[in-house]
Amino acid sequence: MSKVINFARWLLTLTIFIFLILFQDGLIDGRTISNTGIIKTIKVDKDEIIDCYDINKQPSFNHPLLHNHTIQRRPSMHPKKLKLDNLGTLQLTQTWHKYGTCPQGTIPIRRITKDNPSTLLRKHRHPELSHSKASHNTLQSIDIIDVHEYATITMHGIFLGAQAKINLWNPIMEIPSELSVSQIWIAAGNGDDLNTIEAGWEVYQPRYHDSKTRFFILWTSDNYKNKCSNLECYGFVHTSSEIALGCSFYELSTFKGNQKDATFSIHKDQNSGNWWVQVQNIPVGYYPSSLFTQLSNTSTRIDFGGEITNMKFKGQHTTTQMGSGHFPSEGGLGISSYFDHIQIIDENNEAKDPSDVKTYVTNPNCYNLQIEDKHTNGYDFYYGGPGYNDNCR
Template sequence: MKFFCKLITIIFTVCVVQCRETVRNPNSVKVNDKIIYDCVDIYKQPSLSHPLLQNHKIQLKPSFSISKPKDKSKSKIQSNKIIECSDGTVPILKHTNVSVTNAQHWAKKHFSPLTIDSHGTHIAGVRALPYQGPYHGVTALMSVHDLNISVDQASYTNIYVGSGVSDKVNFLQTGWMVNPALFGDSRTWSYGFWKGVNGTGCYNTICPGFIQVSRTDPLSIPIPYPRKGDRTIYISILQDKKSGNWWAIHVNYHAPDLNIGYWPKEVFDLIGTNADMVGVLGVVQASPSGKSPPMGNGHLPTKHEKESARIENVEIIDSQFKAIGSRKYKLEKLLDSNKCYGLRAREDLPLHDLFTYGGPGGDSCGI
């Protein structure tokens, strides 16, 4: 009888230990066979292994919120709703050796918004000039589109902040992208990209750098379709006033903003306190053959903005950490290939309120 009681005790103890171990291990959220997110302890996420973040203390939310301008968009957050990690954990996309290699390849080719020329890259958008800064962020609403992109091309739209000195550049950006080689499919994904100290940096959470905070909305995920209306994202890059960290945020006028996560100031050596330049861009990367992919919704902008890819409500975070819009700033238009792409502003609206952009691409877009 004593032996039987000891056996039951041992079995019970083993079960308790196994249950505890199961709780400790990250559970996973499977979007499909190729897209899986591990729910990992927020304090043990991969980015904390970055050499410059060994003593970093995670910031769970921004220390302040910016004052929002009058609601013009009637936009609501289109939350992904397909991921919900448990309290204390955050979703981190699982990567294969192939996806890591592809990310490294595209990181080398990724267009820097602070340079003038980049082989095979074309742009259409706006930026605030360096002499009007310093800046602490930028916000914009952008329409989101599906595109037919070959495996050796990329097309994306983003907001960005950055600074450059001589041949050194720091910048970070977030928005949407179609890039089959990077993501493994032809869908439209949200994404983030950064370049910091010693020119290092990469996409999303593929290498250490971005600190994920939201347990429901990862930095990078296929962008869902809304139940009604067109597909848009309203996003912000905001530097925290106290910590200096750069937050990626989904803006919502009807509820608190959704704080996705942030790039710690420690991984930058030029934008630790502010940025010299901010902007909003549509960008494409041509294939080695020279054929450029479509940008925006794949059509040249027309006078009917609902038929075109569009950017609305561009707000710049100024030196006083206020979102004052572009009224205070002169915005420079950027368009390097009017053969294949276009940029159109309405005469009755300021440029920061609305502009349309994009085009079909093709074989004669230049280099």
């Protein structure tokens, strides 16, 4: 009998040992990623770990289009007349910086663990999916738990990128599974061939298991049938040892108090064709143009603004906040959230203020947008709102 018990103990120990080895490697979207490229590990808190990967062994190179890919360490071309002296009020600090730094030649990757899975319950959408009243109503009747609402500005044309300084806030969610985003969309194509690259900040508990304001990027090449945030799948080539995708900002704005913002940009390097993402003029990394069908060339549409998801809990509009949670009509700086120093990059690689702008607000009684007349901070607007109120039900 003792032999049987000893064998059972041995078998249990072996099973646990094998499990721990497999778990340590990290499972992301059903794919095992080896930890052989990890140079250093930084323990942030009980729920967050940053692994510093050798830049040449980053997981994205497992993408079939990126085998034998030669890394572009920095953009080779910058847009002309791009405003780089208006980087805002933020000394760019992410929370994990308090616990350590990644060495040069490595990239910080936020580890996805068993308790912090990458399976997502919601997804961002491009505003055009509900631009017509009919499509919005159809969406509500079919999928009431995934209604997206927007307060954005839109431009159509031929573009090589965009830049804006975005106010940083920590909006409150009514339901943890709802989403609040402030971002830039770069898009091309229509229908199933819609391509987008998106960058900004978001609060989204299903992805991060908390309600912190975090830097994110996202891309799709097939109208969100397959989409990827941060480094949850292969494709984005990370180059910065300073900035981690999916990590929280250390400094945020306060109501009628100090305002914090950061400059986000997406632009196409005309020499390499890569779409670079930058924060506070720090090149974070790029999407190779080979990942896309339509964005392999240029963008034909750019959007700036806010997005939320409305699950209509108990049959009424959500109280999930967009931006600061206050309408532009309540006041400007320190009250309502803003985008300023907005620029688009035209087909000649020259940065310009937006023109021929259209606003898109799905429900102005819940969230609204107001373009400033004087543009003292470049082209700018205030946006956001509280959601449910006496006029928004």
